Amino acid sequence: MEEARARGGMVDDSTGTSPRATASGTTGSVEGLQDVLARIGTALYVVNAETEEYAAFSPMYTTLLGYTLEDVAAHGGRRLFLQHLILSDEVEEKTHGFSRIQDGQAAASIREHRIWCRHKDGSLRYMEDHWIPEYADGRLVRTYGILRDITAQKETEDALVETEGTYRTLFDSVADPIVIFEKQTNRILDCNQAMLPRFGYSLAELRSLTPLDLVAPGETKAAAEKNIDDEDDTSAHEYIFLTKAGQEIPVETHTADVRYRGQDAWITILRDITERREAAERAKRYTAEIEAANEEIKQFAYIVSHDLRAPLVNLRGFSAELRRALDGVLPLARQAVEALPAADQRVAHDSIEEDIPEALGFIDSSVTRMDSFINAVLKLSRIGRRELAYRPLDPRPLVEEILRTLAHQQAAHDATVTVADLPQVTADRTALEQIFGNLLANALLYLVPGRPGRIEVGGARGKTETTFWVRDNGRGIAAEDADKVFAPFRRAGKQDVPGEGMGLSYVHTMVRQHGGRIWFESTPDVGTTFFFTLSHSLGDQGGSHAERP
Amino acid sequence: MPNGHEVSILIVEDDPGHARLIEKNLKRSNITNSVTAVSDGQQALDFLFGTGAFAGKELPAQLLVLLDLNMPVLDGYQVLERMKADPRTKRIPVIILTTTDDPREVARCYELGCNVYITKPVDYVKFADAIAKLGLLLSIVAVPGGKA
Incomplete structure (x- = not known):
């Protein structure tokens, strides 16, 4: 605020500027206020109600809004200059101020209104005006007032109202x-x-x-x-x-x-959380279903394997008993046959020398096959159940060791096997041996006779998994056989190579246990590449020990 | 082969074919001991504890049990468990003779206290051989008394 140049005082009738001017009220006296008003740091004023002119005011009264006593004088001295500073569009506020009078009829009650005023510097100021009317014989003679600048308070209140509004909007939205x-x-x-x-x-x-x-x-x-x-x-x-x-x-x-x-x-x-609960329930249910289904499959394979074995023991056992019984009666039967008429001899001979041994032979060979199937299913179910020990390992020596055991097959097929630098992985050693062993044995088995075999083993470390491959220049796999490759007991292509059709099923199971995938790319008569991946997030080691050397 | 031990054999086997094959092969191995065959675990316990169909019958002084695992009513594990928990039967030798060769099941049987575990091979020669060896075992091993 502008420094108060005005010293305040009593309004002089002649000049309007004299600090010693006397009050011109008709009743009572404001004499003696002079010194008080001159010293006081508060904007006080006294208005003569009849003339609507100032009887007195403190210097602060004018300086509050940036005016000097000279300004007041120029404005007409005693006349209520403040009125001219009140913004017309804030009259409402003034009225509102009046409406807050608590005891309007009481002679000494304090009244209040709040008004927007224009400071001399052009800014808007929010003023609070408290005043006390003085009555004489029922007539208003004088008012005593205090004017305060409450702009800062108003701004704070407005900000609070705004904040409250913002929060309410937020709350409701x-x-x-x-x-x-x-x-x-x-x-x-x-x-x-x-x-x-x-x-x-x-x-x-x-x-x-x-x-x-x-x-x-x-x-x-x-x-x-x-x-x-x-x-x-x-x-x-x-x-x-x-x-x-x-x-x-x-x-x-x-x-x-x-x-x-x-x-x-x-x-x-x-x-x-209805949806969240439902989703959680669903997830729980699905997990339980999958676990149950998984357990059922394991149990199924296991039970079927054992329950199927029991009748086989009988088939095998009693066919052997039959053979034994036959061996016992055969010399007698042969003698008896010789005594038969020629026509009957033929029939009897065929029965004891051909039909019976042939039937027993088929029973035996079927039992053998059935037994090998059951063992294969059992093995598959055991592989699925086996606890794997994931360790960081270097696959290259492992592959080279496998190749040493396959040296004979390599020589037989005139095959060259090249092993590239293989990335370190975290895997179960036995499983990885079996995976590579199966893929390499297959690559050698299905080479084209007469064409020198070329087999490559490679690997590449990716972000989340490591991919290995075994590439051959063998007979290839026809597109229509693709589905059979990993299915149990199914064998693709010409059935000229012995095998139970389980090798890649085992491999598939083991790769899946390693969080990996297996697939192949093949062109008939050109060659096949089998790819498999091993996940990096296996066991406690994760991928941390499987860094490149 | 002479057998002075007078050991009785209890075959607990739900598959009558298997039971018959076991008996036949034991006989062929010159095992002439008395053989009783029952077809489930409950009957086996009845035989052992003189209940049910075997009420009032004395338990043979020397006994050996050939026990199958997968059986209705009471399975082989339960029979084995009951036998080993009861002072009257816990010293009777038990030979598990079953199709199961799962390592976990073999381990479980030994934990429960079986004496020998023999897998029934589908290969009949091996099967007969196993039974023959069992016969040999019976002829040379002194079986402790059935009663504790």
Whole structure:
């Protein structure tokens, strides 16, 4: 504020500027105020009601709005210069100010109004004007007033109103229901817009309830113990809430401490977790189903294998008994046959020399095949159940060791096997040996006779998994056989190579246990490349020990 | 082969074919001991504890049990468990004779206290051989008394 040049004082009739001017009121006297007003740092004024002129004012009265006594004099001295500074569009405010008079008829009551004024520097100032009317014989003779600049306070109030508005908007636009309730009684004080349609109550209805009234009966006690009475507990809790219509809503609550209109209160966000619960339930159910199905498959393979073996023991055992019995009677039977007429001899001879041994032979060979199938299924189920020990290892020496055991087959097919630098991996050693062993043995087995075999083993470390491959220049796999390659007991192409058709099924199972995939690319008569991947996130070692050397 | 031990043999086997094959092969191995065959675990316990169909019958002084694992009513594990838990039967030798060769099951049987575990091979020669060896075992091993 501009430094007060005005010394304030009593308005002089002739000049309007004299600090020693006498009051011109018809009744009473403002004499003696002079010294007080001159020293006081408050904007005080006295107005003669009849003439509507200043009887006196303190220097602060003019300096508050940037004016000097000279300015006041230029304005007409005694006349109420402040009136000219009041912004016309703020008259409403002034009226409003008057409307706040608490005791309008009481002679000494303090009245108040607030007005927007224009400071001499052009800025707007919000002024609070308190005044006391002085009556004589029922007539207003004088008013004594104090003027205060409350612009800063007004700005703070406006900011508060704005902030309140912002928060209210935020509060109401949150999609989750929010409820505010009194700490002492738990009575609901307020809620946001989302609360009303979700729970079906009106705000008035809610205000007669507590949050505990909204919790499903079985959960009330837990809610009361866990959440609502525990001041330090701001963590999330889950409860079943009930709508007015009785519909259950699973809710996750987050509660915090607030002051609400002067009350200690809780603010609680009620997040509807119906979908989350359903998703979790579904996930749990699916996981359980998968686990059950998996267990069933394991049990199935296991039970089938053993239960199928029992009748085989009998088939094999009693066919052997039959053979033994036959061996016992055969010399006698042959003698008896010789004694038969020629026509019957033929039939009897065929039966004992051909039909019976042939039947026993088929039974035996079928039992053998059946037994090998059962053993294969059993092995597959055991591979699936085996606990794997994942260790970081260098595949190259492992592959070279396998190749030493296959040296004979390599020589037989005139095959050259080249092994590139293979990245380190985390894997189960036995499983990796079997995977490479199967793929290499297959590559050698299915080479084209007469064409020198070329087999390459390679690998590349990727971001999440390491890929290995075994490439051959063998006979290849026809596109229509692609589905059979990894299926148990199925064998692709010409059946001229012995095998039970299980090798790649085992490999498939083992690769899958390593979180990997297996596939192949093939051109008939040109060659096949089998690829498989091993995941880097295996065991506790993860990929940390499987760094490149 | 002479057998002075007078050991009785209890075959607990639900597959009548298997039971018959075991008996035949034991006989061929010159095992002439008395053989009783029952077809499930409950009957085996009845035999051992003199209940049910075997009520009032004395338990043979010397006994050996050939026990299958996969059986209805009570399975081989349960029979083995009950036998080893009861002072009257816990010293009777038990030979598991079954199709199962799963290592975990073999281990479980030994844990429960079986004396020998023999897998029934599908290969009949091996099967007969196993039974023959069993016969040999019976002829040379003194079986402790059935009663504790």
